[in-house]
Amino acid sequence: MLSYYLKLSWLSIKRTPILTSLMIVAIGLGIGVSMTVLTVNYMMDKDPIPEKSHQLYHVQLYTYGKGHSNSNTEDQFPVQLTYPDAMNIHHSNVPLRKTRSLSTGFSVIPESADSPPFIESARAIDHQFFDMFKVPFLFGATWDAEIDQSPREVVVINTELNDQLFNGENSVGRTLNLGTVSYTIVGVISSWQPAPKFYDLNNGNFNDSESIFIPFSLLPIHEIPSWGNNNGWKNENVNSYQDKLASEIMWNQYWVELPNEEIKFAYLQWIEGYISEQQKIGRFQHEKAGVSLKNVVQWMKTNQVVPSDNSILVGLSFMFLAVCMINTIGLLLAKFLQRAPEVGVRRALGASRSQIFIQHLVDVSLIGVLGGLLGLALGQLGLLGVKTLYTSYSQLVHMDLTLIVLAIAIALGASITAGMYPAWLICRTNPSVYLKIQ
Amino acid sequence: MLKMTNIKKIFRTDLVETHALRNFSLEVNEGEFVAVTGPSGSGKTTFLNITGMLETFNSGTYMLDDKDVSQLNDNQRSKLRNEKIGFIFQSFNLIPDLNLFDNVDVPLRYRGFSAKERKQRIENALERVGLSARMKHLPSQLSGGQQQRVAIARALAGEPLFLLADEPTGNLDSLMARQVMQLLEEINQQGTTIIMVTHDAELARRAQRNIHIVDGQVSDYQQLQPVLDAQEESEKVAEIAKA
Known part of the structure; x- marks a missing residue:
């Protein structure tokens, strides 16, 4: 009928x-x-990453001194880490994968003299970033793990920049001039625009993802600037890049991949041990000193993405x-x-x-x-x-x-x-x- | 086959209570051709609507084909109506945007016949009323008489026990009225029981039985002989058509 x-x-x-x-x-x-x-x-x-959103955790440490807090978040944890903390907790082998992360940018100098330089956003990360966040590669791959310890000027670019500079050809092995430094291209990622841009919710929830990815380990060598937030609570004399690296300014981000609750528990214990050690040398003096691990969904909620x-x-x-x-x-x-x-x-x-x-x-x-x-x-x-x-x-x-x-x-x-x-x-x-x- | 006993039907509004049928009793046997006459407002159409289960009644009993109609729910009444009763209306009541085939198809759809059986029945019914060549025509492309023949085909397609006709020739000229009447008589002769409401005394006289209704009650029964036999009637129709 x-x-x-x-x-x-x-x-x-x-x-x-x-x-x-x-x-x-x-x-x-x-x-x-x-x-x-x-x-x-x-x-x-x-x-944005349903298959892994409950395994990827953003790490927050309560590094404030007594009498300080972050009034912008419900749990008052700072949203970013200091450079020393990002470096120190990177020694943990508990997470399956881990990456430090910093929003930055460069002036790109094309090889052809006819093309004018232009500004591109970039991200300083560790080699596991791409696997952690399931970033697809068009050509090449991420850099070797050893570069995260022994820095070399290598770079991964996105397909849009590859189209612009190399007409879409396989540019692996070619040189990319970022400011005054030349980098060797090791990989080209396919179009990748997670929305929201969950891996960095401090710098525009729905901004485009970056065109350029360089090793985080290059920060102290080339004094890579931060294009994101820099939050400080302590009166410090920060007159040089080295001062900034050693300061309590919070300007780095850190993500870990913890595939199950056991590993998460083990990692929490490791971090708490780290905090205890730091307290012995006068850091983490606030009564709330501790760690907060938020998965992607919790991180989006904390940052009020909607x-x-x-x-x-x-x-x-x-x-x-x-x-x-x-x-x-x-x-x-x-x-x-x-x-x-x-x-x-x-x-x-x-x-x-x-x-x-x-x-x-x-x-x-x-x-x-x-x-x-x-x-x-x-x-x-x-x-x-x-x-x-x-x-x-x-x-x-x-x-x-x-x-x-x-x-x-x-x-x-x-x-x-x-x-x-x-x-x-x-x-x-x-x-x-x-x-x-x- | 059809038996009504002390049927009472009252229409109520805020101000008025109208007794359309009062203790109305009637029995119609298989194969009869019954004409129902009476003045306007006497209750003829109400009787026909109750017979066709389009109206409910306030009291009394109505047995149709051994089923107590008052005990049936809407689905059961609709099924019984679909299987046992065919309707013919004064204004034909064809659905204007369906062609003849689809109009005749309407009751068969609700009957749940297969497509093949429906096609067969529709073609037979339209053949029977002489309109098989115009299956794809719309009702508006036909004369009044032809439209009424389509309505008869629609009523016949499901092979009902009863045909209920409400002034079936009321909107037709005399030639077409005679043709339609002749068709109804043929159908009756083939075994279908017909109950026809009419104002036309001449048509009423051609039925086997004439029931006169006044003020919602049967006032008179008459057992009649047909005025003309079938052959004479055909000759008369041909004469009028020729004139």
Whole structure:
């Protein structure tokens, strides 16, 4: 019977094109607005690395002195580490993988004299960064592990920079001039734009990932500057890069991969041991001194990747959808009551109330699906608007298959809900009233 | 086959209570052709609607093919109506955007027949009313008489026990009315029971039994002989058509 009902629905749409179009537009508008907001919210809240998000931990150490704290976070832990701490805890062999991390940048000097230099963001990391965060390689691979201890000028670039400088050819082995230093390219990564940029939420939650990746071990050699936050709490004379490296300024990040709870427990114990040792030399004097390990999901929550305003926006957009659906109920009533005489005939010819009810629900379902498709198109326009207004959200403004299916499902569900009352009303009408007057 | 006993039907509004049928009793046997007459508002259509289970009644019993209709729920009544009863209306009540094939298909769809069986039945029914060549036409492309013949085909396709006809010739000119009436008589002769509501005394006289309703009650029964036999009727129709 479903194909029969669909055929009748199609005929019904053709019979009342204006009313039907109004309903499709009403549903489409509601879906378009709600899906635009929902898409941004969903993409913000989406687990960027679901297969590992509960194994990757951001390490925080409470290094503040007495009377100091970070009022910006709930647990008051500083979000970054000092350079000495990043260096010291890197000696632990408990984690499966580990990486120090620093946001930085360079002036790229192309080989061709015709091309002007340009600025590119970069990240100083350890060689396991790529495996930890599942960064795909197009050419080559990460640098050797020994470079993290014995630095050499090697670099991994992304495919966009490779396209720009080397026309997309395999550039492994070629030279990249960053400022006054020449680096040898060892790898080219494929396009990789995690959204949110979970591995560094201190410097723009939805910023593009970096084009250049260099060994963290090069920091003291080339005095690599920080392009991210530098937070200090102690009065210190920081007159040189070496002073900064030795200071209590927090400007480095640290990630570890702890595949299970046992390893996590062992790592916590190791860190607590480290803190005890540091306390003996006068550091970690605050009563809250300790360690905090936050996995990717917890780290995103701590950093409020999804602003609380978004929930209000989502609520408002669904209220708008509800208003659209209330209008649709009125239009459906008008459409169905026009068809009451035909329903009378069908009842006389043997259709039961439930069959009439289902027929009309199929009718609204078809309208709902068409409205959903229009809503998807309007949603794309809405996302284009978001992209134009907020360039930092450019990674968020696309609907994946889940959202497309969700949009159709919401349109279908909302339409069926809206169609319940009109369908119930029409199937309850007394058929004999219409049989004389049709 | 059809037995109504002391049926009472009251229509109520906030201000008025109308007794459409009062202690209405009637028995119709298999193969009968019964004409129901009466003045406007006498309860003829209410009787027909209750017979077709399109209306419920307030009290009394109604047995249709040995089933107590008052004990059935909507699904059971709809099934019984679909299987046992065919409707013919004064204004034909064809669905305007379905072609003849699809119009005749409507009751068969609810019956749950296979596509093959439905096709066979539709073709036979349209053949029977002489419209098999126009299956793909829309109702608006047919004359009134042809539309009523399609409605008869639709009513017949499910091979019902009863045909309930409400003023079936009311919207037709005299020639078409006679053709439709002739068709109904043929159908009756082939065994289908017909109950026909009409204002036309001449048509009523052609039924085997005439029931006159006044104020919701049967006021008179008449067992009638057909005015003309079938051959005479065909000749008369041909004469009118020629004129």
